[in-house]
Structures are given as structure tokens and as C-alpha cells.
Amino acid sequence: MIFDIGVWVAWLFTIFAFSAVLYKENILFKFAQYTFVGVSIGYTIAMGVKTIIDAAWTPITHGEHVYIIPIILGFMLFLRFKKGLEIYSEWAMAFLIAVGAALAIRGNVHAYFFEQITATMLPIVTKDLVTSFNNIVIIIGTLTSMLYFIMTREHKGVLKYPTRIGRIFIMVAFGAFFAGLIMTRLTLIYGRIKFILQTLGLV
């Protein structure tokens, strides 16, 4: 048994959170839910203020006045709430989008276009049968999945069967993604249940 007020508060809130799933929605669950939302928002605001102080305000006080520009751009974002001045918030937004797009293009074209295409150019005949089979699956999967996204031509005739195969590959990918998600969720439940038992001294 652990004697720490913080641990017991966490224990109680875990029980409150589980109560909605294992019993029914109740006031304790809602209390835990709203407390979580409140604490998260409070923490995010505090971190946001700290970020502005560390990244912009402190350098300005040390003579690096160029950081006034991002602060002005940041304030301009709030102008969308002032009638008649909304257009100025779009300037700041345009700056953000431009920088984001420039960075994305710089990295994406190479990493997620050229290199991914190169990664699917695999030898079909190798010394290892399993590797050959895997490579064939990757090549067929890539080609048929891409064909499935041809929207300008109806999936008939030559496209009928390849797009159907592509659809199967896409569904398998969704299945794999769903399975991964289940593992994540189960681990979270496992972690909480173990915490409940550990706090009670049962493990």
C-alpha cells in the first residue's frame, strides 16, 4: 500500500474514469472528465505563456529586437475577433502557411516522393523466396492501390480488377492501423489497472 496523497488522487480519478465504462455515466465520472479538461487547458496556457517569455520576450530584453516581429504577427492573429480588422489576421496566417508549406515541400518531395518510389523498385527474383514474395506483394500493392485513386476514369474494363485488388490492399492497411490502435488502447487500460492494483499493494 502506497501512502502518497498524489498517488491516491490519481487512483480515485482512475476509478472515476472507469466507472462510466464499467457501470454507467455518473457525477464522479463527469467530475473527473471536467477536471481533466480544466487541468489540460490550464497547463497548455501556462506552457504557451512560458514559450512566449522564453522564445521572444527574453531575447527582446537582451537587445534582440527582431523578435518583436513574431510578437506583432502573433497579436495580429487575434484581430480576427475584431470586426473590420479581420483582414490583418489573414496576413499573419498567410505567413504561417507560407513557412509551413515551404518546409513541407523541402522535406516531403525528397523523403515521401522520390525515396518512397525508389523503395518500391525492388528485385522480383532474389536468392531468398520469402524476400521475392514480399517484394512482389509490395510492388502489386503499391501499383494497385495507386490505381484505385484514379478518379477520372470509371473502374471498368482494364481498371476493374486492379482497382479491386487495390481496394483489398487498402482495407488490409486499415486493418493493420486498427490493430495498432487496439494495442495502444489496451496498453493504456493495462497501465491503469496495474496502477490500481499496485496502489492497493496487490502487485
Add this chain to the structure above:
Amino acid sequence: MRSLWEGDNMGEGSFLSKMLTIDRRILYWILVVLIVIPIIRPIGLPIPVSETTRRLYDTLKNLPEGSVLVLDNSVGAIAWAEIGSALETVTKFIASKNFRVIIWSTTSPECGSLTERYLLDIFKKAGKKYGEDYVLIGYVPGAVLALAALARDMRYPRKDFYGNDLDTLKIFEKVRTANDVAAVVLAESGAEGYAYVTQWYAQYRVTILDICTGALVSERMIAYNAGQIKGMVAGARGSAEIELLTGYLGAGISSADALSITHLYLIILVVIGNIAYLEERKVRRGK
């Protein structure tokens, strides 16, 4: 003998019709019981080590002495239960070697406090000196933008988590850009892997080693197969595998039994649910 659906249809009160309308709380309670039993009485189911985890381990093991590593702790409090133990295990392994480690996150504000609580002690116990062998920069806001900036100048946040000037820390002697980094060990629960591939691998060819949640595995496998991510600890299963490989046994191994059993339970539910759905559809079409 009666079949599961009482002959050929989904009659009232049949097993499958009951399964489709079962109170979900019963299913959740069974899930809880299935998790609790192996926690109290571990079964010891076998854990085969996957290639992704082995490659992460081998890459770290073969790095030359004195290498500079970036340890990106972007796990966050919510995903800590799943991959926190894997990150602790990898940190123990890194601390046992002669590496210099720079710790940050550009997406998780909890990076500083979680690292301080769970990881820094590992370095201290291994006899490493703060500022010389390891440094905690903490949360550097800006996500992809910050990563691109850090790749060009790792000292741009100016201060570490404790307010020390980065220029004065010995660890940063001759270390400035991503070109000086041997590998990034990333622990993530979001889109950080994607950001590192585009900003650190594509631009500087830095080795990326990923510890990710189960939900991200299918997405990261694309980068892994393309050679952009060199090794990967995939979710809770990966946690158990890396513990086996490094010999630092912990929460990952103990969770393996419970996770295997509960996965089996969910597979059975999915199969029953689908059979019941197909039967119901067949009956409805027949009517």
C-alpha cells in the same frame, strides 16, 4: 445438438443475436478480469523478437564511442503507459555506453518534467555528468519548424531546462548542427517521426531510431521499409522485445501476457461479431 444460431436462422434468443445485443459492460468486465489475472499470476507466454526491434538494438550497439545522440522524448503523459518503459530501457542501454546525449521535444510540453522524473536518474546512476555527458533542453516549441531550426543550430534555444546557457555546456563543444549527430532516438505518440524523416533524415542523413505507439506502427513501417527509419520499437510488444534484448527487464515484459490474452479475446469478439452480423444480414435478406 443445437447450432450456435439455433439451426439456420438468427432466431430470438439465439446465441448470436444475444451477442449482437449484449450489454457492453459485460464485455468490459471480462476484459478487466483478463488483464488482472496475468498481472497477479504471470503466465510467461513466449515473446519472439521482431526484426525492427533487433535493428534498433544493433544500430545503437554498433555506434562508435563518444557519439552524439539526440533523445527526443515526445511520448507525453498519455502514451507513457505504452512506450514509457521502452524509452526507459533504451535510455538505460544508452547510459551504459559512452555516448553524449541531448534530450528535447518539439511537440510535448511534458518533455522536461517526464524526463526529469523518469530518465535523468538513469544517467546519474550510470555515473554520467550533467552538461558533459547529457543535457536536458526540454520543450522547444515549434514542431517541424523547430526541428528544422535545431538541425541547423542545436544551441538556438539558448538555455537548457534549468536555465543554463547552452554555449557554456561542455557537451556542445564541437557540436552544433545535425551533421554532428550520429543518431536520433525518437520516442513518439504523434507525427514526430514524419517530421524527423523530412527534416533530419532527408536533409542530413541522420540515423533515425523510433520508439512509437502501436497506433503509429503501420504508418511508420512505410518509412522503415524505405530505410528512412533504421530501427523501431513498436508499441507495448516492442517494449517487451527491447527489454529482452538489452537485459533490462521491466514493465514491458510484465505486460506481454495480459496484452496477448486481451488481444486474443478481442479477436474472438471480432470474429463472433462478424459471423453474427453476416447471419443477421442473411436472415433479413431472406425475409
